[in-house]
Amino acid sequence: MGCGDVRWHTSVPEYGVSGGVTAADRKNRVGIRRKIGELCYIKLIEEGIMKHFLKTFAAVSAFAVSAVSSHAADVTLTISSWAPPTHGMNAIYWPELIDRIEEATDGRVTAEIKYGLAAPPAQYDLILDGAADVAWIFHGYTPGRFVATKMIELPGYEGNAEAASVAYWRVHERHLQAADEHRGVKLIGLMTHGPGVLHSDTKIDGLDRISGMKLRLGGGVSGDVGTALGATGIRVPAPKVYETLASNAADGVMMPMEGKASFKLFEVAKHTYRVPGGFYRGSFALIMNGETFDGLSEADQTALEGVFGEAASRQAGRMWDAIDKVGHQALKDNADNSLTEASAADAAKWDELTGPIIAGVLAEVSALGIDAVAAQAYIQEQMDAN
Numbered sequence: 001m002g003c004g005d006v007r008w009h010t011s012v013p014e015y016g017v018s019g020g021v022t023a024a025d026r027k028n029r030v031g032i033r034r035k036i037g038e039l040c041y042i043k044l045i046e047e048g049i050m051k052h053f054l055k056t057f058a059a060v061s062a063f064a065v066s067a068v069s070s071h072a073a074d075v076t077l078t079i080s081s082w083a084p085p086t087h088g089m090n091a092i093y094w095p096e097l098i099d100r101i102e103e104a105t106d107g108r109v110t111a112e113i114k115y116g117l118a119a120p121p122a123q124y125d126l127i128l129d130g131a132a133d134v135a136w137i138f139h140g141y142t143p144g145r146f147v148a149t150k151m152i153e154l155p156g157y158e159g160n161a162e163a164a165s166v167a168y169w170r171v172h173e174r175h176l177q178a179a180d181e182h183r184g185v186k187l188i189g190l191m192t193h194g195p196g197v198l199h200s201d202t203k204i205d206g207l208d209r210i211s212g213m214k215l216r217l218g219g220g221v222s223g224d225v226g227t228a229l230g231a232t233g234i235r236v237p238a239p240k241v242y243e244t245l246a247s248n249a250a251d252g253v254m255m256p257m258e259g260k261a262s263f264k265l266f267e268v269a270k271h272t273y274r275v276p277g278g279f280y281r282g283s284f285a286l287i288m289n290g291e292t293f294d295g296l297s298e299a300d301q302t303a304l305e306g307v308f309g310e311a312a313s314r315q316a317g318r319m320w321d322a323i324d325k326v327g328h329q330a331l332k333d334n335a336d337n338s339l340t341e342a343s344a345a346d347a348a349k350w351d352e353l354t355g356p357i358i359a360g361v362l363a364e365v366s367a368l369g370i371d372a373v374a375a376q377a378y379i380q381e382q383m384d385a386n
Contacts, residue, residue: 098111155278
C-alpha cells in the first residue's frame with residue numbers, strides 16, 4: 001500500500017462509541033490522519049525508501065486504530081491523481097480535503113485516490129465523461145483550451161502560493177468565470193504552485209546563459225517565458241521530467257522549488273537559478289463531475305460548498321508552500337546542489353523582458369471580453385491582503 005494511497009488515510013476509523021460519532025471525535029481523527037500524511041511525505045522525500053514509511057505508519061496507525069471504531073460512508077468519490085504517491089497533492093492535500101469532506105457531511109461522503117486512470121492532459125475529459133468524480137488539472141497541458149487561466153501565471157506578482165491561490169479563486173469569481181473555460185464540470189478549487197525557478201545540471205549564473213538551452217516547460221505562461229529567454233521548449237508532463245533530464249533530452253526544467261524533492265531534481269538538475277518573484281506561476285484547477293455532485297443530497301451539496309471554492313483553494317496553496325520548503329531543504333542537504341539568485345542587473349533585465357509577456361497575455365484575455373488589466377490589478381490587491 002503506497003504512502004499516497006488514500007485508502008490508508010481513510011482507514012483510520014471514526015472516534016466514538018456505539019452511541020454515535022461527535023464533531024469533536026472527527027476533529028481528533030482529522031488531526032491524527034493529517035499528521036500521518038505529513039510524516040509520511042517528509043520521510044519518503046528525505047529517505048526515498050518505503051521501509052521508513054512502513055515503520056512510521058505502523059507506529060502511528062497502531063495508536064489511532066486502537067482508540068477508534070469503524071463507520072462507513074454512504075458515498076465514496078473516486079479521485080483521479082497523476083503525480084507520484086509521494087507528492088504533496090497525494091500525501092497531504094487529498095487526505096486533508098477528504099477529512100474536510102467527511103467532517104462537513106458527518107461521514108456520509110468520503111473519497112479515495114486512484115492512479116493511472118488517464119494521462120495528465122486527459123484528466124479534464126476523464127471527469128467530463130464520468131470515469132472519475134474528482135481530479136486536478138494543469139491548464140498548460142492543453143494549449144488553446146484555457147486562456148483566462150494564464151492571468152494568474154504572469155510574472156511580477158509578489159506573494160506565496162497560498163495568497164496567490166486565494167486571489168485566483170477571487171479573481172475567477174469577479175472576472176474570469178465569464179470565459180466559461182471549465183464548462184461541463186464543476187469547478188471546486190483553483191491553485192497555483194510557488195514561484196517557478198530554473199533547475200539545470202549546468203550551473204546558470206545569468207539570464208544570458210539560458211538562451212539556446214532545451215528546457216522542459218509545462219505550457220501556459222512558462223512557454224512564453226522560455227521563448228522570451230531564447231530557450232527551446234520541450235513539453236512533457238511533470239511525472240516525465242526526471243527521465244527527460246536523465247536522458248539528456250532537456251538541459252533543464254522550469255518548476256517550483258518543490259520539484260527538487262517531489263521529482264528528485266536534486267539528482268538530475270542540481271543547480272537552481274531564481275529571479276525575484278519567480279519566472280511564472282503554474283495554474284491548476286480542482287474539478288468534479290457535475291452529475292456526481294448533483295446526485296448528492298441537498299444537505300451534502302450545501303455542506304460541500306463550504307469545503308470547496310476559496311477554502312479548498314487556500315488549503316491547496318498552503319500545501320504548495322509547505323512542499324516548496326521541503327524542496328529547498330533537499331537542495332541544502334545535497335552538497336553538490338546550488339542556488340543562484342539573479343544579480344541586480346539580471347533582475348532589471350528580467351523585469352524588462354516581462355513587459356511583452358504580460359502585454360501578450362493581457363491582449364489574449366481581453367479578446368475574451370474580460371477586463372484583463374483590472375483582473376491583474378485585483379490579483380495583486382488580493383495577494384497583498386492575504
